[in-house]
Amino acid sequence: QVQLVESGGGSVQAGGSLRLSCVASGFTYSRYRMGWFRQAPGKEREGVAVIDSDDRKTYVDSVKGRFTISQDNAGNTLYLQMNNLKPEDTAMYYCAADYRALPYLDRLTTRYYMYWGQGTQVTVST
Numbered sequence: 001q002v003q004l005v006e007s008g009g010g011s012v013q014a015g016g017s018l019r020l021s022c023v024a025s026g027f028t029y030s031r032y033r034m035g036w037f038r039q040a041p042g043k044e045r046e047g048v049a050v051i052d053s054d055d056r057k058t059y060v061d062s063v064k065g066r067f068t069i070s071q072d073n074a075g076n077t078l079y080l081q082m083n084n085l086k087p088e089d090t091a092m093y094y095c096a097a098d099y100r101a102l103p104y105l106d107r108l109t110t111r112y113y114m115y116w117g118q119g120t121q122v123t124v125s126t
Contacts, residue, residue: 002026002115004095009120016085016124022078022095022117029076032099036069036080037110038091038122045094047108049080058107062088085124092119 008020020036035050049069050058057069068081078095096113106112 002097004097004115004117006093006095006117006120009093009122011123011125012085014086014124014126017081017083018085018122020080020082020093020095020120020122024076024078024095024097027097027099027115029097030073032097033102033107034071034078035096035108035113036078037094037096037113038089039094039119040091043091045110047110048093050107051078058104060108082122085122087124087126090122090124092121094119 003025004022006020006022008018010018012018030053033050033052036048037045038048039045048060048063049067051069051071059067066084070079095117097115098113102112
C-alpha cells in the first residue's frame with residue numbers, strides 16, 4: 001500500500017535551518033507530483049512547495065528564496081531544505097503525492113492530493 005513517511009522536523013531558533021525528508025513506497029514515484037504542505041494550530045493546511053516528475057517546482061510566496069524542494073527518484077525520497085526559518089513557519093509539515101495533471105494555480109491546493117503522510121513537527125522560536 002502507499003506510504004509516505006516524513007522525518008527531519010525539530011525545534012530551531014529563528015534564522016536556523018532544517019531539512020525534511022519523505023520516503024515514499026507503494027506507487028511508481030517517478031510518475032507522481034510530490035508536495036510539502038503545512039498546518040499551523042488553528043489554521044487551514046496550506047501548500048508550501050510542489051515538484052513535478054519533470055522537476056518543475058512551485059512555491060508559496062512566503063517561502064520563496066528560503067525553502068528548496070528536491071527529490072531523489074532513485075531513492076523515492078522527497079526533500080525540503082528550509083533556511084532562514086521564521087516563527088511563522090512553525091507548523092506540522094506533511095508530504096503528499098498525486099498523479100493527476102493540474103492547472104498551475106491548483107498545484108498547491110490540498111484537495112488535489114490523494115496520498116498523505118503523518119507529518120513532522122517544525123517549531124521555530126524567537
